[in-house]
Amino acid sequence: MTGVAPDLIAACWTSAGNVVPFRTGPLSPLDVLTRIRAVAEAGYTGFGLTREDLVVARETVGLGTVASALRDHGITTVQLERLTDWWADGERRRAADAARKDLFEACPALGVDNIKVGADDEGAPIEYGPFCEAFDALADDAARAGVKIGFENTPFSYRIRTTEEAIALVTEVGNPNAGVVLDIWHAYRGGSDYQVIADTLPLAHLFGVELDDGDAEPVGTLLEDTFDRRRPCGEGDFDVAAFILAVRDIGWTGPWGVEDMSVTSRSLPVTDALVRARDAALASFAEADRRAGPVSGQVPS
Template identity: 45%
Template sequence: MTTPPQLMATCWTTAGTAMPGPGTGRSPLRLKDRIAAAAAGGWRGFGVVHSDLAAYLERGTLTELRGILADHGITQLELELIEDWWTEDERRPESDRIRRELLTAAEALGAQTIKIGPETSSRAVDPDRFAASFDALATEAAEHGTRVAFEFLPFASYGDSLKAGIDLVTQVANPAGGLCVDIWHVARPGTDYTMIAESLPSEYLFSVELNDAAAAPIGTLFEDTVQRRLLPGTGSFDVPAFINAVRAAGFTGMWGVEMLSDRHRSLPLERGLAEAREATLACFAEANRRLTASA
């Protein structure tokens, strides 16, 4: 446990003033500069959202981007986000376009994971169709040499909890379909961390994301998650306990850090990355201390 963890700067952690939401998702910073800053700061994983990938490809190529990642020692890449992948209405054509582009990019870039989202509108979802669509998407991802990680969200209308995510991936049981487990989405609704080790088979735990938050939400849950996240270990979540619960589940992969806050977006890129890394490593040190004390 003394080996320093390998950390991934997920897409929003290096996105500058960009944030999730209509008209706000494209970073003003050059992707090449973001990759260089992350690598220089000791990060070995990197995340890219579809809008930024599309912006890069207006002038660059996937081959060039793969070279940039390799030149900077980035060993793990995560792409996001495919939404509405189970739908049959007017949302599906756009979802399919993003799906094709991200799967193509994943194959060319060697991306290990593509994140996919739940239903966040109030529209009804057919559970059987949702599960079958997840299975089909995971199978298609495997054909491109990657896999999909379902990210449950506590403000979703379908797929809103860790239990819902576990039920989905274990029911479908596709080796290329697993979960992205973000501490915010577990801790904010008050889910017991022990559920991770007790109910989520390690083979379906694809990615993990760390951050923190105040004791109570500020504004809506969506506003709280995109505007008010805190550095790991500086809020109300017991991040070291979460780390150890994830370890107990058998997770041995790279740890993502997803910083989404007005404060983080106001910082110079290098400073924001340094603060996030320092805070995260402090949480791992405390997690290790607790393991040693309990041995």
């Protein structure tokens, strides 16, 4: 039993309000300062933001004001997302490079820990070898900007669908600035046994973890399911406590992301949605502690 309250990150969609990128467009209807305040007041110490909302914040209040708000509200971990097409060419690559520039330039100002990247598109396939080379180069480029690259697999991707494949990617590339962002949703939907995390993922290549819950079977397409049907931790079939224990087994002591996005969460005021997601996550940590049992030498109360 750890007995230590975890640091929680409100992943970008958890504080974004009523927005679904593929349905309503990518921008949150809430301004960034309101979101930062709500996240902090709900007890989170980390804040996630998409590139699209980052650009709006930069062009309105400015990154200096955002940085001051994060600092004033005790936010110690900042995560940006999401970059894709970093391996592509032509117009897709030009758009990806513009996104990369926006993200990298914000990192020193905001103290960003990592940028989430993925391969979840329907672009022209690329051979695995050149894909790995592009990933290695991206990680080197990020290191020069002072930020880490966290790869997040998605089961609707054409390239890296499972947690096993994501772990293989980062370990085979072996770049110290490239790691995995583990998301329980994508692990479960990709059919991965959580034990694969403890058995195959070196701690040095784990850059982030995200928690939520869901039904045993998807409803609608995987993309619709991931945005519309997530549940608070402990209220679905994912066994969040078992996932937490698997991640702890490799020595993770960093913050834990909470990624809450569903039809239900979007219907709530953002303050209520944040508290609901927080309380559910903390209950799953308590269950993980219960299963783990007392620390050696500790007398149960």
